[in-house]
Amino acid sequence: MHMEQTSGSDTPRRYGTLTRLVRDTLREGILAGNPAPGQKLPSEAQLIDKFHVSRTVIREALSALREEGLVEPRRGAGVFVLDPAAADGPALRGIDPKRISSVVEGLELRTAIEVEAAYLAAARCSPLQEEAIIRSHHEVGACIRDGRSTVEADLAFHLAIAEASNNRRFVEILSLLGHEMIPRAALEGKEAATPTAYLERLYEEHRLIVNAISSRDQIAAREAMRAHLAGSQQRYRAYLANL
Template sequence: MTTPSPKPLTSKSQPQRVVDSLQARILAGELKPGDRIPTEPLLMQEFSVSRTVVREAMSSLQASGFVKTRHGIGTFVLERPVNGGLLSSPPPELHVKQTLAMLELRISLESEAANLAALRRTETHLAVMRDALQSYRTNWQAGKSTVEDDYRFHAEIAAATDNQYFLEVLGNLGNTTLRSHSHEGTGTAKSHAAAVQFGEVLPILSDGKEIAQREHEAIFDAIARQDAASAKASMFMHLSNSRERLRRKIEAA
């Protein structure tokens, strides 16, 4: 007997779809502190929802501290607070051992996120992931930074879990490490092996971008076809490989 493929959960409300998408954009740095959120008509058109749905989504984002509405002007992204926790406020520079330890944390967290994302993703989630991968490839081939694209891809997987805590934890990591902190293409392997920004894409790993892109595509393909086991395994392999690539580069430096 053939087991039917799992279908996306239908329990996610329309406001939550809007919240998840905007939250992922904010955490990925597409919408930065001070930026104006798209207007109600634009959001209504993008998500095919009513004005009531958009307003409910904005209320939810305000309640969680992501945005603030200025009546008669618009809704704007707020600076994310630093609460002094381990993930939200790491020291500005972490040594290699700590960087490797944080990759271990991501392996555990994001492998499970990929598993859930495969079961719960929507076509909207897939569209954002696909766009992030295309942007990653375009920027990588042009010799530009891929940090934002990389983070947006991973953030959208977290959003697709339909579990706000995956997105919040990844967002706390990204707020401090992946937004506007990349030094790709600068510095020496030795100096960056000694001290690096937490989560920063290292110049000594720049030759691994093509491999990383293939690993990203394997994750995306598994999520798209709703193969939870393969999505989890692909994410585990991607982050484990990233850790080992970093370890080998550092040892050879």
């Protein structure tokens, strides 16, 4: 795998994206038994050479794996793989998409984070970060038009806003939630297709968030995100009730 080498001028958005890519690649290997439990990961220098990223990206990816209980740094010896079966995993996992109370808990957590992330994104986002938000918004629309799943594009949209806040903690928490932050993700392909009206309303709410961020209107961005997540709760209740 080749990843572009980062530099001191890279944006926090770029760092966050590369960190997730390295973390996810290493996690997949660990879960597949490569390296096996008890074995040592390659050194920082070897990982930098393998992924073509900075030391900061490698250290943040390893830190995320340590928090998941998948690796253990040992002073002077390196970073060792732990048994994935014994790992507790991220504390934020475990949202049950078929239990309304569980989904509401997840959406309430997202509201606490994403409302402020949208507010900060309107004040802090760079042109590249704004472009990423707009691009992911357009991708949601393209998925709706083509009849494709919107889950990945929806997730990318919300992560792009978190990254544009330039507060990496927001990105970390939403990344821990992963696909579980999109409640319908677990139902697509197993139950009835998500109604078009549901998706079109979601797309319109996204548009209001994008417009507010692009206009650098922090209050409007905050309220548009709040209204979107409140609407998600209401729509999901109706969606699940009709399955």
